[in-house]
Amino acid sequence: MVTIHEVATRAGVSPATVSRFLRGRSVRSSDAIQAAVDELGYWPSHAAQSLKSGRTDTIGVVVPDITNPYFAAVVKGMESVTRSERYRIFLANSDESSELEDQVLADMARRVDGIILAPVTEQNRAPLNAREASVPLVFIDRDLVEGKEFDAVLVDNADGARQAAEHLLGLGHTRIAAISGPQDTTPGRRRREGFLNALTAAGVGIAPEHDLIGDFRERSGYQLTLSLLSLPEPPTAVFTANNLMTLGALKALHDMRVDVPGQMSLIGFDDLDTGPLLRPPLTVIDRPMVEQGVLAMRLLLRRLDPQYANDMPRRVVLGTTLVERASTAPPGTSGERTASPSRARKTR
Amino acid sequence: MVTIHEVATRAGVSPATVSRFLRGRSVRSSDAIQAAVDELGYWPSHAAQSLKSGRTDTIGVVVPDITNPYFAAVVKGMESVTRSERYRIFLANSDESSELEDQVLADMARRVDGIILAPVTEQNRAPLNAREASVPLVFIDRDLVEGKEFDAVLVDNADGARQAAEHLLGLGHTRIAAISGPQDTTPGRRRREGFLNALTAAGVGIAPEHDLIGDFRERSGYQLTLSLLSLPEPPTAVFTANNLMTLGALKALHDMRVDVPGQMSLIGFDDLDTGPLLRPPLTVIDRPMVEQGVLAMRLLLRRLDPQYANDMPRRVVLGTTLVERASTAPPGTSGERTASPSRARKTR
DNA sequence: CTGAAAGCGCTTACAG
DNA sequence: CTGAAAGCGCTTACAG
Numbered sequence: 139m140v141t142i143h144e145v146a147t148r149a150g151v152s153p154a155t156v157s158r159f160l161r162g163r164s165v166r167s168s169d170a171i172q173a174a175v176d177e178l179g180y181w182p183s184h185a186a187q188s189l190k191s192g193r194t195d196t197i198g199v200v201v202p203d204i205t206n207p208y209f210a211a212v213v214k215g216m217e218s219v220t221r222s223e224r225y226r227i228f229l230a231n232s233d234e235s236s237e238l239e240d241q242v243l244a245d246m247a248r249r250v251d252g253i254i255l256a257p258v259t260e261q262n263r264a265p266l267n268a269r270e271a272s273v274p275l276v277f278i279d280r281d282l283v284e285g286k287e288f289d290a291v292l293v294d295n296a297d298g299a300r301q302a303a304e305h306l307l308g309l310g311h312t313r314i315a316a317i318s319g320p321q322d323t324t325p326g327r328r329r330r331e332g333f334l335n336a337l338t339a340a341g342v343g344i345a346p347e348h349d350l351i352g353d354f355r356e357r358s359g360y361q362l363t364l365s366l367l368s369l370p371e372p373p374t375a376v377f378t379a380n381n382l383m384t385l386g387a388l389k390a391l392h393d394m395r396v397d398v399p400g401q402m403s404l405i406g407f408d409d410l411d412t413g414p415l416l417r418p419p420l421t422v423i424d425r426p427m428v429e430q431g432v433l434a435m436r437l438l439l440r441r442l443d444p445q446y447a448n449d450m451p452r453r454v455v456l457g458t459t460l461v462e463r464a465s466t467a468p469p470g471t472s473g474e475r476t477a478s479p480s481r482a483r484k485t486r
Numbered sequence: 487m488v489t490i491h492e493v494a495t496r497a498g499v500s501p502a503t504v505s506r507f508l509r510g511r512s513v514r515s516s517d518a519i520q521a522a523v524d525e526l527g528y529w530p531s532h533a534a535q536s537l538k539s540g541r542t543d544t545i546g547v548v549v550p551d552i553t554n555p556y557f558a559a560v561v562k563g564m565e566s567v568t569r570s571e572r573y574r575i576f577l578a579n580s581d582e583s584s585e586l587e588d589q590v591l592a593d594m595a596r597r598v599d600g601i602i603l604a605p606v607t608e609q610n611r612a613p614l615n616a617r618e619a620s621v622p623l624v625f626i627d628r629d630l631v632e633g634k635e636f637d638a639v640l641v642d643n644a645d646g647a648r649q650a651a652e653h654l655l656g657l658g659h660t661r662i663a664a665i666s667g668p669q670d671t672t673p674g675r676r677r678r679e680g681f682l683n684a685l686t687a688a689g690v691g692i693a694p695e696h697d698l699i700g701d702f703r704e705r706s707g708y709q710l711t712l713s714l715l716s717l718p719e720p721p722t723a724v725f726t727a728n729n730l731m732t733l734g735a736l737k738a739l740h741d742m743r744v745d746v747p748g749q750m751s752l753i754g755f756d757d758l759d760t761g762p763l764l765r766p767p768l769t770v771i772d773r774p775m776v777e778q779g780v781l782a783m784r785l786l787l788r789r790l791d792p793q794y795a796n797d798m799p800r801r802v803v804l805g806t807t808l809v810e811r812a813s814t815a816p817p818g819t820s821g822e823r824t825a826s827p828s829r830a831r832k833t834r
Numbered sequence: 835c836t837g838a839a840a841g842c843g844c845t846t847a848c849a850g
Numbered sequence: 851c852t853g854a855a856a857g858c859g860c861t862t863a864c865a866g
Contacts, residue, residue: 139619141843152853157845166851181619184597185537186843189858194533205558214553217579221586226593229577231565238569245574249532267527271487356759388763410760411704415736417765489859500837505861514835534859537842 140180148174188249196226197438198250200242202234202258203354208381208408208427209256212278215431216254223439225251232258234354240264247271252438256280259322274441278434281324289437291430291454295325296332298423298458299377302405303336305421305460306375309468311403315348315373317362317383326354329379329407348373352383359386367394374469375403381410381422388416388465399467409461419463426456488528496522536597544574545786546598548590550582550606551702556729556756556775557604560626563779564602571787573599580606582702588612595619600786604628607670622789626782629672637785639778639802643673644680646771646806647725650753651684653769653808654723657816659751663696663721665710665731674702677727677755696721700731707734715742722817723751729758729770736764736813747815757809767811774804 142160146153149170159165159172160182174180188194199216201209213229220227228250232239236258243264246253252274260283277290306314316333319326330351337344347369352358359378363386366372378384384406388398396402398418409424410416433454440446490508494501497518507513507520508530522528536542547564549557561577568575576598580587584606591612594601600622603613608631613623625638654662664681667674678699685692695717700706707726711734714720726732732754739746746752746766757772758764781802788794 139843142845143843153843154845154853154855155851158852161845164851179615179619181592181596183537183843184593185533185542186858187845189531189533189537189860190843190845192858204552205555205562207553207555210553210558214579217581226578226590230574231562233565242574244529245532248529271527271529385760385763392763412733412758412760412764415733415740415765416760416763417767419765487859490861491859501859502837502839502861503835506836509861512835531859534842535861537844538859538861540842 139183140178142180142182145171145174145178145180148178194249194251195224196228196250197435198228198230198246198253200230200232200239200246200253200255202232202239202256203382204229204231206380206382207411208279211427212256212431212434215428215433216435217431218428219432219435219439225439234258236262236264243267247273252276252442254278254434254438257282257285257323259320260324260327261322274438274447276434276438276441278430279325286453287451289434289441289452291434291437291456292324293425293430293456293458295328296335298407298425299329299332299379300336301458301460302377302407302423303333303340305405305462305466306377306403307336307340307342309375309403309466311373311375311469312342313348313371313373313375313469314342314344315350315366315376316344317350317352317359317376317378317387319352319354319379319383321351323354325407326351326379333377333379345373352379354380354382356382356386356389359383360390361386363387363390364394367391367396373402375405375466378404378406381406381408384408384420384422385410388420392417398465400471403466403469405466413461414463416465418465421463421466422461424459424461430456487531488526490528490530493519493522493526493528496526542597542599543572544576544598545783546576546578546594546601548578548580548587548594548601548603550580550587550604551730552577552579554728554730555758556627559775560604560779560782563776563781564783565779566776567780567783567787573787582606584610584612591615595621600624600790602626602782602786605630605633605671607668608672608675609670622786622795624782624786624789626778627673634801635799637782637789637800639782639785639804640672641773641778641804641806643676644683646755646773647677647680647727648684649806649808650725650755650771651681651688653753653810653814654725654751655684655688655690657723657751657814659721659723659817660690661696661719661721661723661817662690662692663698663714663724664692665698665700665707665724665726665735667700667702667727667731669699671702673755674699674727681725681727693721700727702728702730704730704734704737707731708738709734711735711738712742715739715744721750723753723814726752726754729754729756732756732768732770733758736768740765746813748819751814751817753814761809762811764813766813769811769814770809771806772809773806778804 142153142156146156230242239258254276256279318330321327350362378387406422409422413420490501490504494504578590587606602624604627623636666678669675698710726735754770757770761768
């Protein structure tokens with residue numbers, strides 16, 4: 139391993155001068171130093187730099203599932219911000235496990251300058267340790283019950299779910315089911331609340347056997363949809379509270395040869411890249427994804443700037459959009475319905 | 487920041503003893519040390535540990551596009567291996583840019599113990615610098631022309647493309663198009679070669695205007711498909727060389743109201759989670775994804791073990807599988823074809 | 835089993 | 851602008 143000392147010797151200066159040159163300060167023998175760096179293939183030791191400076195130039199990002207296209211898009215947004223900065227992203231997956239999240243955060247707290255976190259549950263207190271370790275923390279997508287003092291980029295989950303409910307109600311559905319996410323997560327709880335409240339407000343309500351809780355994974359969407367279909371009186375419409383469960387529901391409906399939307403309307407939360415290409419094209423509640431990543435990273439970088447480090451927490455809450463495609467229709471609509479992509483339209 | 491020195495003082499021992507305790511060696515005052523660690527909330531400085539030990543316990547992973555479900559699945563496979571080990575994964579995106587890849591690798595080389603790389607192009611020599619820096623390197627999905635001396639997990643791209651060609655030929659197509667990936671990447675070049683060779687061997691060949699090169703992104707699949715459709719004599723079948731371009735092609739065909747497979751058969755390379763749910767369900771060449779990540783990580787961890795560090799390079803080449811769904815049919819098949827998911831079958 | 839000491843590779847006030 | 855020196859927080863042979 140080439141050290142700064144070897145570069146200094148070769149260039150005939152002191153290590154201090156090489157260090158200054160590398161950090162952009164003007165020195166007399168810059169040509170000789172540059173030549174030595176090139177010839178030796180010198181690259182500074184990150185560990186030594188960060189031990190000395192106390193900075194890592196790295197942002198930790200912890201998401202519950204990197205294969206979820208929503209989080210992939212969010213991370214892409216973050217990268218678009220750090221690309222032009224000196225920061226790098228250290229991505230970790232908590233795999234929807236609080237235990238793993240604890241480990242990952244504890245480890246990260248000592249090797250990054252700041253953390254962006256989509257917590258596994260609202261209850262987990264571990265993220266607060268990050269604060270004790272004085273590592274700035276920004277929440278994305280999901281919140282923490284005790285986390286109101288942190289920056290956050292969230293979406294109006296309850297209102298999005300309300301839009302979904304009113305869309306189904308507007309089509310005339312009265313036997314409506316919901317497959318919600320875990321009730322100890324912000325989106326799981328708030329989307330269910332928003333959805334049920336809208337049904338109640340309309341005097342429709344929901345049967346207990348139609349009010350199901352999944353785990354945000356495809357498999358649970360699949361299995362809970364099967365359980366709905368096995369009911370003596372299945373619902374005529376179902377709301378799935380995230381993209382992966384929507385996919386699982388659609389698979390179950392396909393496998394059971396249920397006509398969508400003829401026998402069952404399906405509306406999901408979060409759009410998919412393939413949404414318009416599916417059979418049928420999915421009606422969904424959409425929200426900005428890449429933009430959320432951009433916003434979260436900007437909030438964090440701002441907080442890393444000593445000038446703003448002690449500002450009040452900023453909590454950004456974004457709105458959602460109903461994207462009407464062909465997976466929803468009035469109850470009892472006749473079978474084969476061919477929908478063209480151009481039917482899709484957005485309403486606020 | 488709590489240091490090992492403060493823990494030592496509180497526990498009434500020397501920093502050396504605390505260090506030994508933390509590294510699992512048996513010490514006399516372990517209870518007092520554990521108590522001090524807990525009370526102070528001590529967590530070791532990663533920078534100091536790694537500066538001293540020369541190890542980072544971190545594996546760098548560089549992929550060209552994290553939003554591509556293939557790479558997301560691959561990374562998931564890698565995580566399943568590291569979870570039980572002491573290693574963490576440092577994920578970076580080269581965004582299909584060699585320039586960015588160079589930067590990322592140079593930076594990583596000093597902060598990880600090993601690197602798994604899906605290189606942007608076959609030509610880029612930068613990854614070889616990693617060797618100079620004596621950081622073990624494993625290739626995944628894509629190779630390097632000068633990279634034969636490294637471990638690698640690849641797929642038989644040419645054979646997979648041959649399967650695709652023979653499937654279309656078997657259905658009776660003779661006007662066949664290919665949308666290939668960049669010709670300076672292994673999968674781009676090899677898939678095109680395998681496909682064209684099979685067409686040539688069958689005496690069918692390909693018209694120059696049907697032999698198109700994309701960039702593995704959805705947008706190029708979309709645009710090149712539009713260009714095929716605007717031809718005086720469009721093909722009756724098209725092969726798209728990766729999942730995102732397949733999606734783009736399908737979107738273009740939808741938007742132009744082209745019946746698939748009635749007017750145009752479509753076969754892609756790499757399956758999608760939504761493959762069976764699309765309109766129509768996609769016929770694809772599939773390959774192991776999660777497994778590739780598992781294998782690559784195992785190869786790397788093995789090489790990190792001094793016992794095996796100097797073994798001959800291992801190059802794992804996996805086979806592909808044709809998954810027949812409903813997006814391919816004999817040319818000129820009548821319009822609306824309804825396919826049920828259960829039609830899907832795999833052939834080797 | 836334990837402690838004092840050296841040193842990993844840098845950076846940065848300090849003095850010139 | 852420059853160099854000598856101290857020190858960031860750990861780990862580990864060394865001697866006991």
